[in-house]
Amino acid sequence: MMALVDILISASFWAAAIRIASPLIFATLGELICERAGVLNLGIEGIMVMGAFTGWFAVYQGMPLWGGVAVAFGSGMLFGLLHATLTVPFGLSQHVVGLGVTLLATATASFAYRLALPQVTSPPRIDPFQPFAVPVLSDIPFLGPALFTQTALTYAAFGMAVVVGLVLYRTPLGLAVRAVGENPAAAAAQGLSVTGLRMGAVMFGSGLMAVGGAFLTLSAFSSFFFDMVNGRGWICIALVVFGAWRPGKAVLGAVLFAAFDAGQVRLQQTEIGAILPYQVFLALPFVLSIIALIVMSRRAEVPAALMVPYNKGER
Amino acid sequence: MRLEPIANPSAARRYGFPALALAATVLVASILSWIAGADPLATLGLIVTGATGSRLAILETLNRATPLIFTGLAVAVAFRAKLWNIGAEAQLYAGAVMTVVIGTSAWGMAWLQLPAMALAAVAAGALVLLGPVILKTRFGVDEVVTTLLFNFIMLLFVSWLVEGPMKDPAGMGWPKSTPVDRDLRLPRMVEGLRLHWGFGLAVLAALLIWLMQARSVLGFEMRAVGQNARAARFSGIAVTSVLLKTALISGGLAALAGFSEVAGLKGHLTRDLSPGFGYTGIIVAMLALLHPIGVVVAALFVAGIFVGSDSMSRAAGVPTYIADMLLAVSLLFMVLALGLARYRVAWT
Numbered sequence: 001m002m003a004l005v006d007i008l009i010s011a012s013f014w015a016a017a018i019r020i021a022s023p024l025i026f027a028t029l030g031e032l033i034c035e036r037a038g039v040l041n042l043g044i045e046g047i048m049v050m051g052a053f054t055g056w057f058a059v060y061q062g063m064p065l066w067g068g069v070a071v072a073f074g075s076g077m078l079f080g081l082l083h084a085t086l087t088v089p090f091g092l093s094q095h096v097v098g099l100g101v102t103l104l105a106t107a108t109a110s111f112a113y114r115l116a117l118p119q120v121t122s123p124p125r126i127d128p129f130q131p132f133a134v135p136v137l138s139d140i141p142f143l144g145p146a147l148f149t150q151t152a153l154t155y156a157a158f159g160m161a162v163v164v165g166l167v168l169y170r171t172p173l174g175l176a177v178r179a180v181g182e183n184p185a186a187a188a189a190q191g192l193s194v195t196g197l198r199m200g201a202v203m204f205g206s207g208l209m210a211v212g213g214a215f216l217t218l219s220a221f222s223s224f225f226f227d228m229v230n231g232r233g234w235i236c237i238a239l240v241v242f243g244a245w246r247p248g249k250a251v252l253g254a255v256l257f258a259a260f261d262a263g264q265v266r267l268q269q270t271e272i273g274a275i276l277p278y279q280v281f282l283a284l285p286f287v288l289s290i291i292a293l294i295v296m297s298r299r300a301e302v303p304a305a306l307m308v309p310y311n312k313g314e315r
Numbered sequence: 316m317r318l319e320p321i322a323n324p325s326a327a328r329r330y331g332f333p334a335l336a337l338a339a340t341v342l343v344a345s346i347l348s349w350i351a352g353a354d355p356l357a358t359l360g361l362i363v364t365g366a367t368g369s370r371l372a373i374l375e376t377l378n379r380a381t382p383l384i385f386t387g388l389a390v391a392v393a394f395r396a397k398l399w400n401i402g403a404e405a406q407l408y409a410g411a412v413m414t415v416v417i418g419t420s421a422w423g424m425a426w427l428q429l430p431a432m433a434l435a436a437v438a439a440g441a442l443v444l445l446g447p448v449i450l451k452t453r454f455g456v457d458e459v460v461t462t463l464l465f466n467f468i469m470l471l472f473v474s475w476l477v478e479g480p481m482k483d484p485a486g487m488g489w490p491k492s493t494p495v496d497r498d499l500r501l502p503r504m505v506e507g508l509r510l511h512w513g514f515g516l517a518v519l520a521a522l523l524i525w526l527m528q529a530r531s532v533l534g535f536e537m538r539a540v541g542q543n544a545r546a547a548r549f550s551g552i553a554v555t556s557v558l559l560k561t562a563l564i565s566g567g568l569a570a571l572a573g574f575s576e577v578a579g580l581k582g583h584l585t586r587d588l589s590p591g592f593g594y595t596g597i598i599v600a601m602l603a604l605l606h607p608i609g610v611v612v613a614a615l616f617v618a619g620i621f622v623g624s625d626s627m628s629r630a631a632g633v634p635t636y637i638a639d640m641l642l643a644v645s646l647l648f649m650v651l652a653l654g655l656a657r658y659r660v661a662w663t
């Protein structure tokens with residue numbers, strides 16, 4: 001028990017939680033935007049792999065770090081376009097298309113990696129984003145080292161959450177996106193282009209998912225591994241439900257989740273870790289996601305037209 | 316653009332578009348091998364000969380197709396009832412675990428023990444899928460996410476088993492289970508040929524599922540639930556009970572893939588028993604247009620692409636991941652083709 005308290009009151013633990021939360025925040029926001037417009041994007045897992053690869057590869061080829069982030073965003077948009085074309089105007093099964101996009105993006109990243117680096121035994125490294133201490137704020141005891149000595153990409157994740165929240169709830173564009181996710185026929189009657197809005201939302205959301213993947217290679221680790229995303233995308237889908245499709249709650253969920261993740265790593269070092277097999281700790285995030293889905297299922301406010309294709313003239 | 320449903324699509328539409336999808340996949344294969352710096356035609360030729368060019372190659376393809384028939388059937392049965400079982404991977408491992416548990420215990424009656432292994436596997440796989448489906452019918456939790464998440468939990472469970480309680484003491488420290496007794500392996504279908512009865516069992520399963528879908532009340536009910544759950548409920552079909560039965564059948568089928576891999580091929584359980592057979596099952600089922608007999612054909616095709624790409628990669632230097640890319644592309648093309656077969660695109 002004391003071990004647990006020791007973990008919870010250390011600033012380095014919370015710094016780790018914020019760091020682990022960052023890729024989840026990007027990808028969860030991306031999924032949230034897609035679903036708010038009425039499209040479930042199961043391509044998330046593969047798009048994150050793609051972003052992790054393209055972002056890393058761009059920097060490995062000599063681009064600046066932010067260039068890598070932009071390349072990742074672009075590659076995500078590309079796969080988002082593929083997903084949106086099949087699911088929005090053609091109205092095909094969002095489940096099957098999403099899984100297909102995940103399989104294709106994952107395979108494409110592996111294929112391209114092997115093609116570009118046929119003979120490497122140990123994955124090549126890049127110089128990743130370094131922690132940046134925010135002046136003044138980082139001097140606050142406890143909070144400073146926990147929150148304000150992160151990498152630029154982490155600050156960007158939280159900034160993006162604010163932007164997405166503002167746009168969704170305070171602008172006509174956000175209202176339009178929510179409208180096509182709730183009642184596309186009414187939105188169309190208002191003169192909005194359901195197809196255009198949905199495709200745009202899926203593309204932008206997919207771009208964010210790819211940036212979440214790129215966080216892993218550009219900020220967390222400095223190399224690309226084939227299985228580095230390891231189910232994070234599926235967890236983000238659970239986080240969207242847990243956050244009741246609201247950006248603020250989703251970020252809170254991501255941080256809470258990351259705290260558990262950071263906690264299990266530290267608990268493994270204690271006497272509890274000596275008793276329980278390490279697999280129990282690794283399974284915890286997935287078990288937690290399922291529990292969150294069950295708990296939230298009762299009061300979740302699902303966008304009314306989620307997974308319902310819209311076809312003009314069909315009632 | 317607007318989609319206008321076609322009331323009775325012609326045979327040309329229903330089969331022409333899927334055929335086009337396969338042709339488009341071949342085109343993508345050529346482009347990919349050209350990007351990789353290889354001669355496209357030679358690459359395609361190497362894939363085909365790699366999969367079918369010799370007796371050894373054909374046997375390898377048939378062996379590789381066996382688990383894919385089972386997982387493909389599992390997905391096809393579930394998808395037909397619009398039950399999105401993405402957890403065939405977990406169910407496969409559940410089946411493999413039970414196969415080893417029963418197969419390493421001393422009964423002294425091989426004739427009884429081998430079927431018991433299969434039955435225990437089916438029961439375990441069915442139970443694994445039952446959980447997410449009860450969450451779906453009881454709480455409305457989307458089964459896609461829960462079955463996906465369960466795949467990761469199951470793999471960690473297996474990882475613990477093969478490093479802990481089920482670890483082979485004679486395994487030189489490798490994380491693998493104690494092997495199943497020699498007498499409890501699936502026999503070969505033809506003496507001298509490296510093809511075990513798992514393949515026969517898989518084809519038999521496909522025939523039984525076909526019969527069930529075409530001739531039984533349950534088969535009809537599953538289709539009705541898949542086409543329109545609301546209408547099915549109004550016409551007096553107990554939708555929840557149909558979904559639960561579908562889950563038991565689907566999970567059991569996927570578990571048989573684990574059973575046949577352990578009892579027919581590997582003999583023991585490892586963490587990498589399945590290189591994603593559960594996920595590939597989705598591709599197999601979609602390429603088969605969810606038809607059980609089609610699943611056998613599609614599984615052979617998919618297995619051929621994997622086996623052929625492995626041997627092509629050694630010869631032409633194109634990364635083996637081309638196989639995964641082609642299968643994902645063929646899946647997307649096929650979904651599009653199925654959509655185009657049923658709808659006419661009107662540009663207005």
